Amino acid sequence: MIDPIQPLSTMTADDLSPEEQLRYARQMVLPEVGAEGQRKLRRASVLVIGAGGLGAPALLYLAAAGVGRLGIIDPDRVELSNLQRQVLYDATDCGGVKVEQARQHLLALNPNLRIDVYPEAFTLANAAGLIAAYDLVIEGSDRFATKYLVNDACVLAGNKPCIGASIRSFAGMLAVYAAPGGPCYRCLFPEMPDPATVPSCAQAGVLGTVPGLFGVLQAHEALKLILGVGEPLVGALLTVDLLTMRLQKLRLPRDPHCVICGDTPAIVALAETGWACAAQVADATDEASAEDAAISADGLPWLSVAASRRRPSLRWLDIRTRAEFDAGHVPGAEHAPLDQLDRFAERAASTTGEFLLYCQGGARTVRAYALLGQRLPGRLWLLRGGYDAWLRDRLATTAPNDGR
Numbered sequence: 001m002i003d004p005i006q007p008l009s010t011m012t013a014d015d016l017s018p019e020e021q022l023r024y025a026r027q028m029v030l031p032e033v034g035a036e037g038q039r040k041l042r043r044a045s046v047l048v049i050g051a052g053g054l055g056a057p058a059l060l061y062l063a064a065a066g067v068g069r070l071g072i073i074d075p076d077r078v079e080l081s082n083l084q085r086q087v088l089y090d091a092t093d094c095g096g097v098k099v100e101q102a103r104q105h106l107l108a109l110n111p112n113l114r115i116d117v118y119p120e121a122f123t124l125a126n127a128a129g130l131i132a133a134y135d136l137v138i139e140g141s142d143r144f145a146t147k148y149l150v151n152d153a154c155v156l157a158g159n160k161p162c163i164g165a166s167i168r169s170f171a172g173m174l175a176v177y178a179a180p181g182g183p184c185y186r187c188l189f190p191e192m193p194d195p196a197t198v199p200s201c202a203q204a205g206v207l208g209t210v211p212g213l214f215g216v217l218q219a220h221e222a223l224k225l226i227l228g229v230g231e232p233l234v235g236a237l238l239t240v241d242l243l244t245m246r247l248q249k250l251r252l253p254r255d256p257h258c259v260i261c262g263d264t265p266a267i268v269a270l271a272e273t274g275w276a277c278a279a280q281v282a283d284a285t286d287e288a289s290a291e292d293a294a295i296s297a298d299g300l301p302w303l304s305v306a307a308s309r310r311r312p313s314l315r316w317l318d319i320r321t322r323a324e325f326d327a328g329h330v331p332g333a334e335h336a337p338l339d340q341l342d343r344f345a346e347r348a349a350s351t352t353g354e355f356l357l358y359c360q361g362g363a364r365t366v367r368a369y370a371l372l373g374q375r376l377p378g379r380l381w382l383l384r385g386g387y388d389a390w391l392r393d394r395l396a397t398t399a400p401n402d403g404r
């Protein structure tokens, strides 16, 4: 099956090197791959949007399989709380720029690849150019605004296939959107949900194996599309419930009335209107970027963890869920979940003193302030960065002295 090793001088650019033949031997032996398939993989390019729970495993498998050019776009840095599911990174990466750390790990795995990194958000400004530069797109963001922007950019790029996955707790779905003849993301979900009504992974919780599985499935669909084998999930939607292990493959035809891929589309160009707003709302509910959102949320009485230490009379109020509170909270903090703030306001109205509100990352305290600010004027402070920031502060202030 494997060609005898040829002297380098007689090899053409399209030949697989001895190293490639050895590295990819296990997949090249498949009749669906072979040397020609391996050359297709080497010539292919895939853009991975989001190097997180979905993107990290997807990237590992794409790189291992020898997809010649990978693009990675993600604005974040690696955080300790990422490592539970983003298996591309290790503890020494914490604080580093995610796409740079990803590139280093992927090149260590497979130095033959070209890996382009973009340490920025996927936005209206870069969407069309990025999508045009790659053969396929893997959408691994956790923001609805990004999902819609990616979808629209893929459709408007002349049907660039986008392998999308969404997960929630123990369940998820997978489909190839915007492929020629197939449906797009808007065929399934015409309108973007109000991001405030959908909990992020940070709020809802997730076991790392769930995005792990779906990220691997996204990479798998990409390999199938590149190789031209099997039945890619074009016109079909896979749903998996990993608590019950129920799998379903549903038919998902293109909607002829779809606003962007339908027969008479209303959206004919990527437009600023709607996206800027939507992206801001989505960002404000995204725990990972909550600290940035807090800084830009003008006029709110934010306190940093350091500043809170200078105000010992503040009463700390944890507005997260019971499960989050039970899993760990600031010692001495009272618990008043966001959906029961009315009752808290009644109690607090007959007392004096000031409160310091916190949630996990800071975003939910903005909503709490909207509910309470008028009723307890001048008595509320918000903890910038939330409980995550408090934990990070404790880690920073206690770790060097441990045991000494």
Ligand SMILES: [Zn+2]
Residues within 6 Å of the ligand: 183, 184, 185, 186, 187, 188, 255, 258, 259, 260, 261, 262
């Ligand atoms: Zn559509």
